[in-house]
Amino acid sequence: MFQKNEKYRTTLSRELICVIAAALVGVVLIYFILSTLSGSFLDSHFTTDEYYQSEDAKIISSLKEYIREYHVSSDDRYIMDQWVEANPVSYVAIYREGRLAYLSDSTSNKEWSKLEYESAYEQSVAYNLTFEDGDCDVIISGQYAEFYYNLANFLKLAIPAVFFFAVLLLVIRQKVKYIVRLDQDVDALQRGEFDREIHIEGRDELTTLAESIDEMRNAYNQKIDEINRMFDDNREFVTEMSHDMRTPMTPLLVYLGMLRDKRYETDEEHDNYVLKANEKAVQLKHMSDNMFASLLVNQRAEIELSVMSMSVAFYDQMSALADYLGTEGFLIDAENVRRSDASVLVNLDFCARIFDNIMSNILKYADQQEPLHIYMDVEDGDPGQDEEAAVRDEGGKRCVVIRFSNTINERADYSYSTGFGVKNIHKMMEQMNAQCVVDQQTETYAIELRFPVVEPVTVQEPKPNPETRSPAAAEAENDTSVVELSEE
Numbered sequence: 001m002f003q004k005n006e007k008y009r010t011t012l013s014r015e016l017i018c019v020i021a022a023a024l025v026g027v028v029l030i031y032f033i034l035s036t037l038s039g040s041f042l043d044s045h046f047t048t049d050e051y052y053q054s055e056d057a058k059i060i061s062s063l064k065e066y067i068r069e070y071h072v073s074s075d076d077r078y079i080m081d082q083w084v085e086a087n088p089v090s091y092v093a094i095y096r097e098g099r100l101a102y103l104s105d106s107t108s109n110k111e112w113s114k115l116e117y118e119s120a121y122e123q124s125v126a127y128n129l130t131f132e133d134g135d136c137d138v139i140i141s142g143q144y145a146e147f148y149y150n151l152a153n154f155l156k157l158a159i160p161a162v163f164f165f166a167v168l169l170l171v172i173r174q175k176v177k178y179i180v181r182l183d184q185d186v187d188a189l190q191r192g193e194f195d196r197e198i199h200i201e202g203r204d205e206l207t208t209l210a211e212s213i214d215e216m217r218n219a220y221n222q223k224i225d226e227i228n229r230m231f232d233d234n235r236e237f238v239t240e241m242s243h244d245m246r247t248p249m250t251p252l253l254v255y256l257g258m259l260r261d262k263r264y265e266t267d268e269e270h271d272n273y274v275l276k277a278n279e280k281a282v283q284l285k286h287m288s289d290n291m292f293a294s295l296l297v298n299q300r301a302e303i304e305l306s307v308m309s310m311s312v313a314f315y316d317q318m319s320a321l322a323d324y325l326g327t328e329g330f331l332i333d334a335e336n337v338r339r340s341d342a343s344v345l346v347n348l349d350f351c352a353r354i355f356d357n358i359m360s361n362i363l364k365y366a367d368q369q370e371p372l373h374i375y376m377d378v379e380d381g382d383p384g385q386d387e388e389a390a391v392r393d394e395g396g397k398r399c400v401v402i403r404f405s406n407t408i409n410e411r412a413d414y415s416y417s418t419g420f421g422v423k424n425i426h427k428m429m430e431q432m433n434a435q436c437v438v439d440q441q442t443e444t445y446a447i448e449l450r451f452p453v454v455e456p457v458t459v460q461e462p463k464p465n466p467e468t469r470s471p472a473a474a475e476a477e478n479d480t481s482v483v484e485l486s487e488e
Helices: 012-046 051-070 077-086 115-121 146-190 205-260 267-298 309-325 349-367 387-392 420-431 472-480
Strands: 089-096 101-105 128-130 134-142 308-311 331-337 343-346 371-379 399-407 435-440 446-452
Touching: 012 146, 051 077, 051 128, 077 089, 128 331, 146 205, 146 446, 267 371, 267 420, 267 472, 308 309, 309 331, 309 349, 309 399, 343 349, 343 446, 349 399, 349 420, 371 435, 420 446
Parallel strands: 331 371
Antiparallel strands: 089 101, 089 134, 128 134, 308 343, 371 399, 399 446, 435 446
């Protein structure tokens, strides 16, 4: 499952502050760059003497036409003010015979006295024009490039502002686009498209939300896969059981039919048919018991696991099993059974059922003429185990190992075998976070149970459920002659 990297997490507010700060830095840089470029460009084009002389000539020519058209006198203030307002000039001064006759209201130096303007007249460039009342000298100060300077000032403010809002809108648009993408992914989940992965980008709250949705999707898929697997297992189980149960059912019906129709000649034949029908009935019961046990295991309900010492968990049941098999004529080799203070995490009911299955297989398929070897000890993991087993053993930690090995009886009847007993053992061991390893050769058979060692805790020693206790354990408990397994 996807794991979140909390180390590099951020927030939307922090991202927005960083974006605004970066945009402001960009605004300041752009403003200074535009100021420098526009200033140097405008000054190089609109502050030269040639430019001013050219513009002054155009303005003077316009003023000549105005004077001629409207018969303007040097002291005709109203008409001159109208011309000044209509043209790009800052002020106009008209001197007649060296004395100030007209000064435009637009000048920024209205505080000057006529004597001061007359003094400035001597230091300025004057243009001689003929008014209605005679020749006069005209001094004009124009604002010819004012439009371009105003435009440059506007652009110096507008371009950085546009850049600032463009950056903000771009970031907001990206987040909105991601939210729309997540909305589409959620709509796909609502339509049942659980194989569609959630798009994950960034490292803020939206990323956390997307990761949570994707984890929920993965968990749902895992649950669906587990349910489908259980359905498949149950379907396969029912198919196999129906096939296996038809095998003894057919001859059972034949024998019962022969008994019903009295198709026998002697009492010996009658007894033989009854015996064979009983064998098939016992076989059917055995299959139904296995089916019930397998169904219980396949339910995979939560089981209660308890921490207890290996002696409490296994020793008594193994002693009872060894004693019961001994009474059945088996040669028991238990010299390698050792006690230890190691603790394991187990379910006693599952352990009882596991030992029942092992004992049942030994009774049916083991050779009584050869020793049955029983081993129990604590090991540091199997260095030769495969990768999958190493993972189940939690990287090779200490394990309590229980092993039963025997020689296979060549005369055993395998028509009763369905394989469900070993399958149930594997499933129960898996639910206890343990491992079952089966090694079957041509002449020998061994089954090994591996329980990871856990830290011991102070717990009350639980007692196995009487309904699921091994028959061998129950019989051995009532028998005072139980043989104790050797220990070192």
